[in-house]
Amino acid sequence: MQRLCILGATGSIGQSTLDVVARHPERFDVVALTGHRNLTLLVEQAKLHTPRFLVAADKQDYPVLAQLVADAGVSCEVLAGEEALEYVSAHAEIDVVMAAIVGAAGLLPTLAAVKAGKRVLLANKEALVMSGRLFMQAVREHQATLLPIDSEHNAIFQCLPHDYSYGAPATSGISKILLTGSGGPFLHKAMHELDGVTPQQACKHPNWSMGRKISVDSATMMNKGLEFIEACWLFGLTTEQIQVVIHPQSVIHSMVQYQDGSVLAQMGNPDMRTPIAHALAYPKRIEAGVAPLDFAALADFSFQYPDYTRYPNLKLAIDACQAGQYATTSLNAANEIAVEAFLLGKIRFTQIAGVNEHVLQSIDALELNNIDTVLNVDRRARELATSLVARWQG
Template sequence: MSPARPQRVCVLGATGSVGVNTLDVIERHPDRFELVAISGHRNIERLAQQTRAFQPRWVVVPDDEARHQLQDLLGPVTTDILVGEAALAEVAASPDVDVVMAAIVGSAGLTSSLAAARAGKRLLLANKESLVVAGDLLMRAVAESGAQLLPIDSEHNAIFQCLPAEHRRQGVASVLLTASGGPFLHTPAAQLARVTPAQAVAHPNWSMGAKISVDSASLMNKGLELIEACWLFGLTPADVEVVVHPESIIHSMVRYLDGSVIAQLGTPDMRTPIAYGLGYPERITSGSAPLAFDPTLKLTFDQPDRQRFPCLRLAEEAIAAGGTLPTVLNAANEVSVAAFLDERLGFTDLARINEQTMDRLGTMAVSSVEQLLEVDHRARQVATTVIKEMSA
């Protein structure tokens, strides 16, 4: 059954892979959804194409240079072009927006995610860093405003689907967070130092942006997802089992006290969790291909190797210590991944930089968003210093 009027949707991070897939699902349901706001970072040509196709009320770009580029590409339009982080928060909290897809990559998406939560929106959270950096503050904002938070990461969306509807922890023994293992699952440890950025971003199952692809290759993405799962579902690290599942068919599972394990399966296509979040509690078509149960379907499992992929261990240590340490880890990782993609350091240096930054800064109790932003800034400075020391 369609809603009485179309849901007014804001897509933050519209030019990335999650944003593009979100627009694809929205386009399939013109009676259900109206796109009223989008944002993009540097892919201004794609943002212009999206603006022409959907004619949203607002488009948000990072700076005046991007605004001029977009205006030149669009010519005369009725869309308002807004600039900067404050504009992201403004459109996310607008009374003319019902649903916010938070798909900005990295900690840059924090303030707009918080703004949507505080304004009581349906928040479709694809920006895991918002919970990694400020999980306590974001979850508190959701509770206080009555916002509806639906996870869009395929793993957390799967867990949400597998948990009991009314009492989220009733009878739950643990959750099983699946990991594909990335492109280096079987690469000998001695060869990891020589892998290239091009090899790291070549994910075997998913089509993702460069940063998240590198995180998947290092298992940092799974570590960040573990932290996210703890905040979303009220878990401790001991409640979360990470399981390597190379086929990416089972997106995650929930283990119950009676011995049952409930899993959510599907083809590896982000449109499935996106459609689930947009349509919830109804199921709507996503455009993803149906899963074929035939002799070619194989489901295999293994345990993660924390020696070869220490970023997972670092994330477990960060959430166990709590406070500002997850913020430090996330900031250091964003800096180190950017340096790796620029070929300024090796793949195995990622974990070393992250760990040294964590050791130098330690953790403090969380007091405010402003404090977390300052910690984020300081961690980036320290990580940059560590990189320079390593290359000296």
């Protein structure tokens, strides 16, 4: 029996995780669930999965959640606030933590799980983008087990040799990691029309159903940029060892190219329950509820390299990855503010990259040697981005 904490249970990844878990009641015991805004759903989930802890991310929501729990007749301990998130993710009764909070808000609770030596299933890519070196150091120091949930990284993980030596792909005979992405909903849109796209259009991904922030990131390909940075940290790669490839069908989830000319790909229908089930059961395999691939019914596979004039955010992310951690942290923070502003109709789609670029140019280079410095840079970048949005708004 694995005892499970799901950070961000009410989100897209959180719900898919509970779907997989519900198929295997003999394997998983849900001990803690956390949510932010949708507390009614959180209580519905508690009715079904009977966790010991139910946590609202916002401290002020304690009375609301406690009342909802009492009304529903659910018996569990209600907690609230950022410290409560860290408390449950590091709790002695937890073996596995699914880190599925979106954005920088996920960093501290995910890190708390790492420092408690848990098995951490990482969906919250922003945590790694912000603090990669410190995060990976903590994984090693506290002997946590880190398993990637992002479909691309999960695919790469599956295609790497079992004895892959971290940070030395060439010694494992690897020549390149091919990071695939669909190109999002605007792959074929006329460039001059990008200025006028709406949040609704940007959130309508052709293949995946996801939260709103990552959906916009997919449309700008910032998501692939964040994943590029994530891959560098997860697998110990340099920027030259990763190549982004657009594959609009989203059936190949990423590939590893070896020196002998072999390319290993992981394939499957675009459904996050596959990487979630893989990481939950690793090294075993379990049923995930995902329809098998029907090869005869598949569209032709196509591939192309990304055009940075269409996807300036991807270029910014790759450059930031080369520049260092202060740059990736700043970019992530600026992007969260810019995406939120776009979703609220304050700035245009094409201005997201503008905000990001301005912030990157304004932040001074410095070493991020501890989490406080990371959080300071994050805060500073948010302030800069927020003031830019205010200036550009309307």
